[in-house]
Amino acid sequence: QRQARLLGILGSAIAKDRDGEVFALHVVQVPMQLSIYEGRRFLKEARPLFEEVIRQARELDVPVRTMIRIGRHVGKAIVDTARKRDANLILLSWPGFTRSEQAAFGRVIDHVAQNPPCDMAVVRFKRREPPRRILVPTADGPNVRLAVEMAVSMGRQYEQQYGEKVTITALYVCPPEADSAVERRGREAIAHAVAGFDFPIEGKVVSAPDVVTGILQQAEEHNLVVMGASEERLFERMVFGTVSERVARQCPKTTIIVKRYQGPVISWLKRLLTR
Missing domain, CATH: 3.40.50.620 (HUPs)
Known part of the structure; x- marks a missing residue:
């Protein structure tokens, strides 16, 4: 939820300055051993994340929309959604490490960065400070x-x-x-x-x-x-x-x-x- 709140703050500020909107996407990744339908069990996990983003957007009076997608590959879902929505910017959070030796920023960010359909930004959040x-x-x-x-x-x-x-x-x-x-x-x-x-x-x-x-x-x-x-x-x-x-x-x-x-x-x- 902290990551969602911080992304909401950052994304809302950028959208406000550009007279745009925030589109919050949550992708539920379903393992290969489960059917896609099984992913519906995890939909409720997105609700508190969306609430954080919506709260930050409303503070700046920025329009906000949300979407939940279910799929096998999170990075592909992000790219496909951004392309279909004609997004101007993809905003992603990175924890500062990856569990994959072949992926510099992790499989999701690496996939998006290798074929971004629009501008993109990757944020590594540290202690929050006012951007003075x-x-x-x-x-x-x-x-x-x-x-x-x-x-x-x-x-x-x-x-x-x-x-x-x-x-x-x-x-x-x-x-x-x-x-x-x-x-x-x-x-x-x-x-x-x-x-x-x-x-x-x-x-x-x-x-x-x-x-x-x-x-x-x-x-x-x-x-x-x-x-x-x-x-x-x-x-x-x-x-x-x-x-x-x-x-x-x-x-x-x-x-x-x-x-x-x-x-x-x-x-x-x-x-x-x-x-």
């Missing part, structure tokens, strides 16, 4: 702008709801021996990432032994980290890239990793080349 200081690591790639977009949505809604100022910092990490040209590229990357947003965003270029260390050091001064999935290699089998996955595992603050939908052609090509 939001850190957005920047780099090249299609996902950074989405990270800034989500940070702005959450920051703007928090200011409107509670009347407290929110600071968003766009971060670029350079190696310790970086010269002025590298630092300049960092400032240019930040400028590109934050261009066009109607919300004040501070830029910060720092040096660190490696990117992950730099992000974790700066995260200590913030309440929330929102970062785009890193793309070390174009057809990497890693779901979100090693940098973002390491930050999500090690960061002491709530971390959100976002991945931009790149269209059906690129998604099909990635599936073909990573089989």
